[in-house]
Amino acid sequence: MPKISEERKAERREQILAGARSCFAEYGYEGATVARLEQAIGLSRGAIFNYFASKEELFVELAVEDAQRISHLWVNQGLPAVVGEVLELDPAWLAVYLELVRRVRTDPDFKRRIDERQAEVVPVNRARIEEAQRTGEFRDDVDPRDIGRFVNLVLNGLALVRASGDELPSADLVLRLLDGAVGGRNGRSA
Amino acid sequence: MPKISEERKAERREQILAGARSCFAEYGYEGATVARLEQAIGLSRGAIFNYFASKEELFVELAVEDAQRISHLWVNQGLPAVVGEVLELDPAWLAVYLELVRRVRTDPDFKRRIDERQAEVVPVNRARIEEAQRTGEFRDDVDPRDIGRFVNLVLNGLALVRASGDELPSADLVLRLLDGAVGGRNGRSA
Numbered sequence: 003m004p005k006i007s008e009e010r011k012a013e014r015r016e017q018i019l020a021g022a023r024s025c026f027a028e029y030g031y032e033g034a035t036v037a038r039l040e041q042a043i044g045l046s047r048g049a050i051f052n053y054f055a056s057k058e059e060l061f062v063e064l065a066v067e068d069a070q071r072i073s074h075l076w077v078n079q080g081l082p083a084v085v086g087e088v089l090e091l092d093p094a095w096l097a098v099y100l101e102l103v104r105r106v107r108t109d110p111d112f113k114r115r116i117d118e119r120q121a122e123v124v125p126v127n128r129a130r131i132e133e134a135q136r137t138g139e140f141r142d143d144v145d146p147r148d149i150g151r152f153v154n155l156v157l158n159g160l161a162l163v164r165a166s167g168d169e170l171p172s173a174d175l176v177l178r179l180l181d182g183a184v185g186g187r188n189g190r191s192a
Numbered sequence: 193m194p195k196i197s198e199e200r201k202a203e204r205r206e207q208i209l210a211g212a213r214s215c216f217a218e219y220g221y222e223g224a225t226v227a228r229l230e231q232a233i234g235l236s237r238g239a240i241f242n243y244f245a246s247k248e249e250l251f252v253e254l255a256v257e258d259a260q261r262i263s264h265l266w267v268n269q270g271l272p273a274v275v276g277e278v279l280e281l282d283p284a285w286l287a288v289y290l291e292l293v294r295r296v297r298t299d300p301d302f303k304r305r306i307d308e309r310q311a312e313v314v315p316v317n318r319a320r321i322e323e324a325q326r327t328g329e330f331r332d333d334v335d336p337r338d339i340g341r342f343v344n345l346v347l348n349g350l351a352l353v354r355a356s357g358d359e360l361p362s363a364d365l366v367l368r369l370l371d372g373a374v375g376g377r378n379g380r381s382a
Contacts, residue, residue, distance in 0.1 A: 179373040182375075
């Protein structure tokens, strides 16, 4: 293999991930064969698997990208930005996650690999919740983990309803009712 | 075909649906071949498809059973019973729904058939929400459709997190925060 610069490598990596994302969205995870991945990415299987060990690794990396982008939005711009982002996600891409839910539950090795990578954002999100409890944005009479789990539940619900193409509540309504659930005016102990 | 009594027909129908449910849960929708359905149900394909026109019809009928059972719980026992029920659903069966989300969104005919059958419970659920707004169980400053959409969002989120095998918040916590979101003390106009 010819030597290529770090910058070129990073570009290639991005090219591969973007192509894989659209290929998974178009054909589904099972339907995204290696031949289709080659075509969507514009590189040979040799070049693709030189960067990512397998189709699974491609998916895990894309899921981590999503988790990091959403965590970043949440930390820097708060819940309205996160809800807005989830409501705009490509339904076809969301369906790829759903297709893999059975696999995540039944293949402990696959689950471990996803959890390990997703673990990077857990302490960041946790710190953001605790800060929001201190400033009164969130109620402080509920364990921060439970706040996180409930918000996660609502975001998962939004993603599932969007993926199904069913009618969604407006972002404003979601934020208003979510504020009723976890907002600071509920349970300030001070 | 020999003539069989109505009672016997109803029993057969139940036998077919129960077998199909466990076959879909075990192998996934795509993996539930006609041969596997025959084995799980204990009847020949001829007998099965005499009751339901296709594998699709079997799935639609099972989804309608779920929607009716949950609607019945909701009307007669309220939200705690519904949340409890969703938290107990078989994750393997929930994964079958997720597997079909892409199909629901991309196949208008399939979506129409599901929507038509699910439509049976919509007015019942709507009437229950309006009653809960009158009695003060739910806030009355939000459109009942929006209350329904938000509760539906949370239930979808619960189902998705359960299907993934991820950590779930407790039923008590879900009900407490849901009460903060849609409960009557928020927005009584009276």
